[in-house]
Amino acid sequence: MPPRGKGPTMLRDAFFKGLRDQRRSLLIWVAAVAVYVVMMCSLFPSIREGAADMQGYIESMPEAFRRAFMGESTDFGNAVTYLNGELFSLMTPLFVMIFGIALAAAQIAGEEENGTLSLLLAFPVSRARLLFQKYGVLVAGTVVLCGAHLVTMLLANAAIGLDVAVSDLVGAHASLFLLALAVATVAFAVGAATGRRGLTIAVGAGLGIVSYLLNVVAQLVESLGWLKKLSVFYYYGGAEPLRLGFRPAYAAVLLAVAAGALLVAWLAFERRDVRV
Amino acid sequence: MTLVIDTEHLTKFYGSSRGIVDVDLDVEVGDVFGFLGPNGAGKTTTIRILLDLLRPSSGTATVLGLDARADGVSIRGRVGYLPGEYALYPRLTGAETLRYYANLRGGVDWPYVDTLARRLDFDQARRAGDLSTGNKRKLGLIQAFMHRPELLILDEPTAGLDPLVQREFYAMVDEAHAAGQTIFLSSHVLPEVQRVCSRVGFVREGRLVAVEDVAALGKKAVHHVEIEFAGAAPASEFETLAGVGAVRATDHRLGFTVTGTLDAIVKTAARHEVVAMTSHEPDLEDLFLAYYGEGAADAAAGEGADDAA
Numbered sequence: 157m158p159p160r161g162k163g164p165t166m167l168r169d170a171f172f173k174g175l176r177d178q179r180r181s182l183l184i185w186v187a188a189v190a191v192y193v194v195m196m197c198s199l200f201p202s203i204r205e206g207a208a209d210m211q212g213y214i215e216s217m218p219e220a221f222r223r224a225f226m227g228e229s230t231d232f233g234n235a236v237t238y239l240n241g242e243l244f245s246l247m248t249p250l251f252v253m254i255f256g257i258a259l260a261a262a263q264i265a266g267e268e269e270n271g272t273l274s275l276l277l278a279f280p281v282s283r284a285r286l287l288f289q290k291y292g293v294l295v296a297g298t299v300v301l302c303g304a305h306l307v308t309m310l311l312a313n314a315a316i317g318l319d320v321a322v323s324d325l326v327g328a329h330a331s332l333f334l335l336a337l338a339v340a341t342v343a344f345a346v347g348a349a350t351g352r353r354g355l356t357i358a359v360g361a362g363l364g365i366v367s368y369l370l371n372v373v374a375q376l377v378e379s380l381g382w383l384k385k386l387s388v389f390y391y392y393g394g395a396e397p398l399r400l401g402f403r404p405a406y407a408a409v410l411l412a413v414a415a416g417a418l419l420v421a422w423l424a425f426e427r428r429d430v431r432v
Numbered sequence: 433m434t435l436v437i438d439t440e441h442l443t444k445f446y447g448s449s450r451g452i453v454d455v456d457l458d459v460e461v462g463d464v465f466g467f468l469g470p471n472g473a474g475k476t477t478t479i480r481i482l483l484d485l486l487r488p489s490s491g492t493a494t495v496l497g498l499d500a501r502a503d504g505v506s507i508r509g510r511v512g513y514l515p516g517e518y519a520l521y522p523r524l525t526g527a528e529t530l531r532y533y534a535n536l537r538g539g540v541d542w543p544y545v546d547t548l549a550r551r552l553d554f555d556q557a558r559r560a561g562d563l564s565t566g567n568k569r570k571l572g573l574i575q576a577f578m579h580r581p582e583l584l585i586l587d588e589p590t591a592g593l594d595p596l597v598q599r600e601f602y603a604m605v606d607e608a609h610a611a612g613q614t615i616f617l618s619s620h621v622l623p624e625v626q627r628v629c630s631r632v633g634f635v636r637e638g639r640l641v642a643v644e645d646v647a648a649l650g651k652k653a654v655h656h657v658e659i660e661f662a663g664a665a666p667a668s669e670f671e672t673l674a675g676v677g678a679v680r681a682t683d684h685r686l687g688f689t690v691t692g693t694l695d696a697i698v699k700t701a702a703r704h705e706v707v708a709m710t711s712h713e714p715d716l717e718d719l720f721l722a723y724y725g726e727g728a729a730d731a732a733a734g735e736g737a738d739d740a741a
Contacts (some may be wrong), residue, residue: 167524169535177523271518271519272518274480275513275518275520277538277576278483279508279533280536280537338678427487429486430480432515432516432517
């Protein structure tokens, strides 16, 4: 068949078509994350100079409060503490979760609400196949964004001399990816089961926010410590994934959440009516 | 004869609201079957069950001898489907959209896609987001026909098409029929069904109320006839004719309804000097009236505006 139109190979199935749809958005996200990471990393040398003064101030904060938002270490002269505090404790997971939820909402729910799903399912493609190809787009997008974050950080680490172990950076990013994947897959399942974009975003965002708050509250109130176990944020490493490194058992929990949600997505999508 | 579409007691409820009830549909190989009914009667619901987009509440649906639910993928490989309502990807051009659909289908003869596009005068270079309703419909028709399917399921195929394209579409249906393809199309316009179909099924309030040969329709159909005479209207001569009813006479004009053929009234009118004569095609409501009496037609006319789906 002679190629015709732009990028015919990207139109070979729903997975490649999905990636094609996301190329612009993905590029913008990658650029934004890279700029943010470079900016935060390049601030570190000047922070390090004033770290000794800051440590006193940080240590004057209530300990539970400090732990909840910053973790164990109070030494901002240490790049690991700094990066945990500035990036990994909130902003970075926030970015990748927003990205993952938006991408999840654009898959089954997006096609259904736009009205393109009816025709898509008129071709000899099973629902399971479509679902897994759509999920592939979600996984690939999340890998790319987390990968871009990692690569930028590795480059910044070498260029600025942050002296963070490469294995710790890789481990924290693996946790980051699994956190985003778990939250995004739950959102994806809502989309596959209901076809509602708004609900998909609401549930995904709700899971992210509630998880973050549960983890914080569990640190602040000793008697509620058990609550953290209900939070995907806890399994990600809470406020200090870079110090904690990659922990297989915790990672397995996040993976299990994603796998369970994917199973639900599949079963629900197989069984239900597709709206016009 | 082998049945291409065979449903038994097919029933679909949306919660407690009625979709279709007990639809027994038989479409044979080579049929051009018109699925006729007002909006909201359940046409789209039936079609979407055949395509496995909806799952029936009860009853069974078989397409090309395969179970609609279990063998959906094989069925859809051999069926061309035009949904009643659908959206396209606004940023893809017509050519890209068709290429994507051809890839999902596999084994599509691309020169034939170009041929179809030329026939329907469809500009493949434009972005789907810029297409008019009629042009979106054309793209839908091209993708439905592009693999020369054994069975074409077309939900309101001519909605939004201009008359010239409509005529080209009728020609495509005739050719598909000549080539041995089976066509199942829904419509709420009787003349369209009469023009292209060999058999017609009437749907009303979710039920398939009758299936007729189109050739037999005229015999039962009700025509509205109006004749203007040069002299006084000879009302009494018409009132006594078989099949004539609702006679209204003003001094030169005579209006009435005729059930069946127009032969007797034409011959009677010929005995007088006729200035003008009009006969209106029976519409859907009239046809329901002929088949099911007053109550049925009222119910059909009073149906909701949207096909429940």
